[in-house]
Amino acid sequence: MTYRITPADAAVVLIRADLPLTKERQLIATLWKNHRHVERRYQDDESLFARAIRRETLKQERTRDAEDQALLAGESDALETTVRQAGADPVLRYFQLIRLELLHVPGRVQRVMKLRTLLRDLGYKKRSPQLVRRINRALRQTRLQTLTRGQIPIRIEDAGLDTMIIFRLRPRRHPMWRGLR
Template sequence: MSHTAYWITPDDVAVYLFLENTSHQRENEILWDLFENHKAHIPTEYGSTYLQFKQSVMNLLNIYELDAVSYDEAALILMEIEHTSLYSEEESDCFDAYFKLIWLQLRYSGIAYRKVKLRKLLRDFGYKRRSEKLTSRIQQAIDKLELKTYLRGYVPCSIDAISLEDVIVIRLGEGSML
């Protein structure tokens, strides 16, 4: 897997802003902080200037705020002009996108941690059982973003070494990459 899977893209930021429903002022603060402090993790095609990065995020945010009919029309228009599809995310990127969203929430939403039961996490991604490859893939996404996982009581843990019934507490690492 390439390092680019862990870059913060305009799509990641737009999804976060859409889900958080923040004020316009807070959106600008988040975008500015990302651009100023985490520019090395923004793909160059979006991050050469702050205005270019902001415009890319806002264009996607506007699309996400459309109703279902308008969204489908926008997808058709983008496909006609040979723009990438709105449905381009591969399954392999789902874990990356999920943990990047958690990273953004921990960094900008004023929460210190996220809790999730391992069984629920796997079920949400359509898995009924875990495999070594799957837990390795999840752990890789967590490690690349420098997130830390704990069990209750602030006990450090690794995804492949815990029970399906364990609740994982996810926090930002001290020197979090992004």
């Protein structure tokens, strides 16, 4: 199944990038330029795609405000259930958004975070073998590589909780990355 860029995914990238309006418009045009990768109903009309992205951006900002209020009120379990009911594998979606960001946000070539932050973003406190398999599968599917400082390749299962992990786009065919899976 081919991944297609949805307005919701593009909205997340725009929110994370925090770009000025002119740069946002350029980013939307860049995303739509290769419209084979855009959801089918938006492949014929760039303005329709841009309007859908703006609607999603507003919706996600409102949702984020509601989530913040729910977290302050101590209702985090209800939020986690809502996220899991959304459909696709949240681990794969998380890394697809990172890939989209690295491909299309100008000047963004890597994403750096601690393993602890990654686990928290995914809604976990501990690293289980099943979660590590899901993360590794998602990294392979999105062709992201994991490095530590000094550009040293690292596997998720070998990283400490406070290890800074650098996510970069994996080169197409490089012999150094074949052994890491």
